[in-house]
Amino acid sequence: MYFHFSWIAIGVVVTLCLILVLKPRKPFMSNLRGKHVFLTGASSGIGLEIAKQALQEGAYLTLVARNSERMTKVAMSLLKELDCSEDRLLVKAADVADYTAISTAVKDSFDWRPIDILVNNAGVTISGLIQDLSAGDLQTVVQTNFLGSVYALHAVLPQLVLRSRDHPVSIVFMGSLASLCWLYGNGVYTGTKYAIKGVAECLRLELAPYNIRVSLVCPGFVNTPMLNAADNMDELKAGMQVASFYNPNYSQPADTVAKIALSGIKRGTFLITTTPLLGSILIILTRGYAPSESFLRNLVEASLSGPARIISYLSQAKIYWDLRRLHRMYHGSQ
DSSP states (O other): OHHHHHHHHHHHHHHHHHHHHHSOOOOSOSOOTTOEEEEESOSSHHHHHHHHHHHHTTOEEEEEESOHHHHHHHHHHHHHHHTOOGGGEEEEEOOTTOHHHHHHHHHHHHHHSOOOEEEEOOOOOOOSOGGGSOHHHHHHHHIIIIIHHHHHHHHHHHHHHHHTTTSOEEEEEEOOGGGTSOOTTOHHHHHHHHHHHHHHHHHHHHTTTTTEEEEEEEOOSBSSGGGGGGGGOHHHHHHHHHHHOOOGGGOBOHHHHHHHHHHHHHHTOSEEESOHHHHHHHHHHHOTTOOOSOHHHHHHHHHHHHHHHHHHHHHHHHHHHHHHHHHHHHHTTO
16 A cells, blocks of 8 residues: 555656646747837847847837947838838947946936846957957956946846836846856956856846846857957967867857847746857856756756766866967977
8 A cells, every 4th residue: 555655656746847847938028029128239240130130029129339320320221121110219329338328328218118128238359368468458348248238237227127017027148158168369258258147147136026037148159240350360269269169160140149049038048058069068067056947957957967077177188288289389389
């Protein structure tokens, strides 16, 4: 009798676990129709593609960029291409690293219509070894990538908290695989992306009482102008190929990255990668104390973390050996 009861209990537990794991999760936002997206770094690359796809879904957008004239031309081109009315777009000129400018843009945008989604997309990298960068280079990368995201967040957060009482709200940070692992030759950029991951993880906890989701989008190499400078620096490019698996021939189109990002944002996913293999491996290695929303994914990552650690140890040993070989090739025995 006891034996049969035990098996029944185990069967019930297993069934409940399977229901929990396999039950489709209701999306946080079913679509973007009628949502107001506040988007920084919107004039090119991933930001421009996010704007285009959000407009196609029926969203309203505030597009923020430093160059007002260029952004206005881009906005008019978008409206013409997608046959949208002008009342769907608001263009604001602001440097995200200037708190006064970005907070004014936020206020004007919120006065236009309440904001539902903040997308901190503005970013920059200046490729080069840290010792070769100027103090101005360091300041530009840190202020744009880190403070540019934190300033916009700080300016809009009180309104988003109020908005979340009656509507789902999303806060999105555009990170990078460099949020999870180094990008060789872009050390300061990597540092800012690590920092953004820390902010996102803390914010996720701070906003737990509200109907707000935080997402960190981590694309790999994307076919945008951002890394073009590295292609003109042979030694740096070779180092990136060795240490960061850089291959411009396999960079992702910006529209693909935008599509994956928006899909994850609507699901309410915290950590979103756009490169299935490398991204998944890096998440397993770096997830830390911020578990996935999926019980099954957490189970899979936990089971694979041991083998992934061993592979990373062997891989890093080879990377060090190859970097020393490259140094001898370009600099001799000095």
